[in-house]
Amino acid sequence: MNYRFSARLGSFSSSAVREILKLTQGDSVISFAGGLPAEEHFPVTAISEAFERSMRLGKKALQYGLTEGYLPLRESLGRRMARKGMNVTPDDMLITTGSQQVIDLLSRIYIDPGDVILVERPTYLSALQVFRSYGAVPVSVNGDKDGIDLADLEAKLKQYRPKMLYVIPTFSNPTGRVWSEERRRGALKLCREADTLILEDDPYGELRFGDGSRTYPSIFSLDEHPQGSCVVYTSTFSKTVAPGLRTGWALGDPEVIRQMARAKQAADLQSSSLDQQTLHQLLEHFDLDGHIELVRKEYEGRMRRMADLLRQYNWPGVSWEEPEGGMFFWVELPEEADTAELLKTAVELGVAFVPGVTFFADNPKRNAMRMNFSYNDASVTEIGMERLNRALAGVLV
Amino acid sequence: MNYRFSARLGSFSSSAVREILKLTQGDSVISFAGGLPAEEHFPVTAISEAFERSMRLGKKALQYGLTEGYLPLRESLGRRMARKGMNVTPDDMLITTGSQQVIDLLSRIYIDPGDVILVERPTYLSALQVFRSYGAVPVSVNGDKDGIDLADLEAKLKQYRPKMLYVIPTFSNPTGRVWSEERRRGALKLCREADTLILEDDPYGELRFGDGSRTYPSIFSLDEHPQGSCVVYTSTFSKTVAPGLRTGWALGDPEVIRQMARAKQAADLQSSSLDQQTLHQLLEHFDLDGHIELVRKEYEGRMRRMADLLRQYNWPGVSWEEPEGGMFFWVELPEEADTAELLKTAVELGVAFVPGVTFFADNPKRNAMRMNFSYNDASVTEIGMERLNRALAGVLV
Structure with missing residues (x-):
């Protein structure tokens, strides 16, 4: 049998993080990678x-459900989002298998x-992988400690007329940085003028350090x-509850959400009913906010x-900079170093991180590394x- | 905001079944549709x-896991597959969010x-939807009550040199038919000669009626x-345990599985850890076989x-024909009838089914309908x- 794989295949370079994760599973390597x-x-x-409660509600919990997601979960999530200034109805919302699936759909x-899709410099490597798998060309926009560089963004919006800007404005992966409100407003204004959709x-965002006086x-x-949302927002329960429940969500214009739901029908019909109902009961x-407060500390x-x-x-x-939230340090070595x-x-000495090179859409820095601090306790970290x-x-x- | 959707968008026609499912949720329509x-x-x-057991095993159940799937589940599933004559190792296996995701990946x-992808006439509508979303052209092959028509298959393999043949040989959706062993062997031989991958x-398959003396x-x-498997096999726990656990799997050549796993990384990182570990404990x-026996009866x-x-x-x-297993009757009305x-x-009178027209890759029959018999009990069916x-x-x- 001669397999005739698609041309698309080359774009699915396996994520370096996942491959390292595989190498380090169950052995003695201390991982700052994932x-x-x-x-x-x-x-x-x-x-x-929460699981027991959903089981007591009856056997419906185990039946096929709506592609858009379990309605009571969308409703309770909507109330939670409203407390963060995001006023949405269930029609503005799609429940997904983690926020990774939002990027994909x-x-x-x-x-x-x-x-062309504009991205931050550096940015989340698995987003780059998705964009490339659909034949898109990710182009990076400069930034600094206050967020994206608005002049560079404006120039690249003009130069490329990109369909999308993909950003992680709060406690970025991989840099841990957070955008100022001015940069947020500025990027929104520029993208609206350019008809460029923002994927936020x-x-x-909930893993904020300090006394909570600063909000983003x-x-x-x-x-x-006006005339349709310019932003699709995505978040997940993976960092605040647990990743194993694999539940994320998208907020956006109902027309965009409706189209994403159709694509989701083809992709997997729907996400786990059991996970969704368990999260709804949770x-x-x-007291999820109380729990998040504990995790933050x-x-x-x-x-x-x-x-x-x-x-x-x-x-x-x-x-390196001390992050105000999130899970990562971004550490830069001298220019001549190669972290790969x-x-x-x-890894031979028993420790892993992610080389910075994988986080760049173009002109990668070879001397940086991402180090996770959330997974290991102090003694292991030492x-x-x-x-x-x-x-x-x-x-x- | 002017949205600039992709050209691919038109291909995501919403599945008729899912739309009807939506209309009939929670009201008084009796559905033979889903x-x-x-x-x-x-x-x-x-x-x-099973859930409690996996929780007792520790917090790992809730952590990120391997894209390929929870290894103990792949191992226990491998033993189960071996009893059905499919000898596979965990490397020949990918755990997915339902078997729909196997078709997609x-x-x-x-x-x-x-x-070109060859399909049965008629065939599963959501598979057609996926194929079209990737720009493929599904072409249908004739069949009869013993399965696919080998002469027509041979002619179309020659004519189109298709990359793939997609089939549901056991208790087909939508017809409920089952292929004879001769047709199975014949299609395999023809496809191997043509380098055409079979998606089975x-x-x-487990919902077999009668005394169990006939096996397929x-x-x-x-x-x-020889030189790589010609078949990717997919099945699911949706019909034997419960759909809400959203867990399916693919068996295939390790190279094909490895490439599918890479695509899955981009699509959703992994399927629900909780569902996978619960199914492993189950x-x-x-006694899943005992349970399946009960469901069959x-x-x-x-x-x-x-x-x-x-x-x-x-x-x-x-x-119509009486099916030997599965979930569906395929009912044909006189030629001039239009089931849509x-x-x-x-629906006005309070009953739903799926019009046959949606199950055809080409030259649809307008006078057929698919009727599900598994969901409703006898009194509701009446x-x-x-x-x-x-x-x-x-x-x-």
Whole structure:
């Protein structure tokens, strides 16, 4: 049998993170690679109770349901979104198998081969993978610690007339940075003028450190929607409840949502009824905000421990910023370093991270790395950092 | 905002079944439309126990897992497949969000725009939808009560050099028919010679009526795999356990499976960990075969009740066959009838079915309808058939 794979095949380069995750599963490598939440803080008892409640509601929980998602979940999620300034009805909402599926479905209905999609520099690698699989050309826009560079965005909107801008404005993956409100408003205005749809990816927005006095309005909430929303917003329960429930959602114009739902019918008919009903019961009967507060504090502690270690090791020529939320440090080594090479040594010494090179649409930096601080507790992080220190010894002078 | 949807959009015609499902949810329409299993036979207690077992195994159940699927589930599923003559390792297997996702992922890695895919006449409508969304041209092959017409298949393999043949050889959707072993072997031989991959969709294979003396080997099990398997086999727990767990699987050559897993990374990272681990516990600790035996008997009873009613009403010029398994009757009205028109009247009178027209890749029959017998119990079926009788009164002379 000679297989005749599609031309599209070449675009599915396997995600480096997932491949590393595979290598490090169940052995002695300490991983700062994956964007994994801390298992010890999964609300297992609450999830079990929520599951039992949905089972008690009857056998419908196990039947086929609507492609758009379980209506009571969309309703309770709508109330939750309203508290964050996003006023939506169930018709503005699609429940998905994680927010990864939102990126996929929106690409599926919106992208033609050759279309340009603007992205941040650097950005989420699996989004790049999706865009490329539909034949799109991702082009990166510069940014700084306050977010996307509006002048560069304006120039590239003009130059490429892109269909979409994909951004993670709050505690970015991989940089951990957060956009100022001015940049959010600025990008929205420019994109509306250019008829460029914004895909706002917000998996980490609730993982905010500090006293909670600073808030970051979503771009979706800033959009006044004259003649249709300019933003599709997506988030997930993966970081606030647990990834294993694989439930994300999209908010957007009902016409866009309706088209995404049609694409979802073809893709998988619907997401797990059981997960959706369990999450609905959880939203109704569990203090999720209290739980998130606990997770935030824990992650802030883990972030501070890693920051302390970064300061103590004080590797020459290495720079990083302390994130205000999320799950990641973005660490830049001296220009001549190559973190993909470093990773090989590191894994031999029993520690993993993600080389920065994979996060760029174009002109990749080879000297950066993404380090997750949420997954490991302080004692494991200390051992991992000590191993990384040894791996770096051969690289830094 | 002017939305600039992709050219692909037109191909996502919403599935007629799903739209009807929406109309009939929660109101008084009796639906013979969906391919829904009987809720009263979902093994709720066993599922709850399996869920509790997986929760007791620890918090890993709620963490991110492998794209390929939860390894213990692939192992236990492998043992189950081996009992059906399909000898596979976990590397020959991908766990998906229902078998619908197998159709999607295989299309994604295998189909280029303009490729021909051969399908049965008639065939599963949502498969047609997926193929078209990737720009493929489905072409139908004739068949009869013993399965696909080998002469027509041979001619069309020669004429189109198609990349794929998509079939449901056991208790077909929508016809309920089952292929003879001769047709299975014949189609396999022809497709291997033509380098045409067979996608064997087997959601209903376990729902076999009668005393179990007749068995139907899967095409996959007949393939001796010289130089790579010629068949990708897919099945699901949706009809034997419950659809809400949204878990299907693909078996195939490890190279094909590996490419599908890469496409799945982009599509949704992985399917629900919770569903997969619950199903694994179910396979290990529950008598699934005993449960399936119970479901089979119940469905056979429901099928016979509907068959009795079809015989009693004895509508003039209407033909149908009694299926040996599965979930559907395929009913043909006289040539001049249009079942899409009939459906409007039927829904007004409180009963729904799926018009046959949607199940054809080309030259659709307008006078056929698919009627599900698994979902409703005998008393509801009787009322539904009485309503259908009234709807037909205006159509049949």
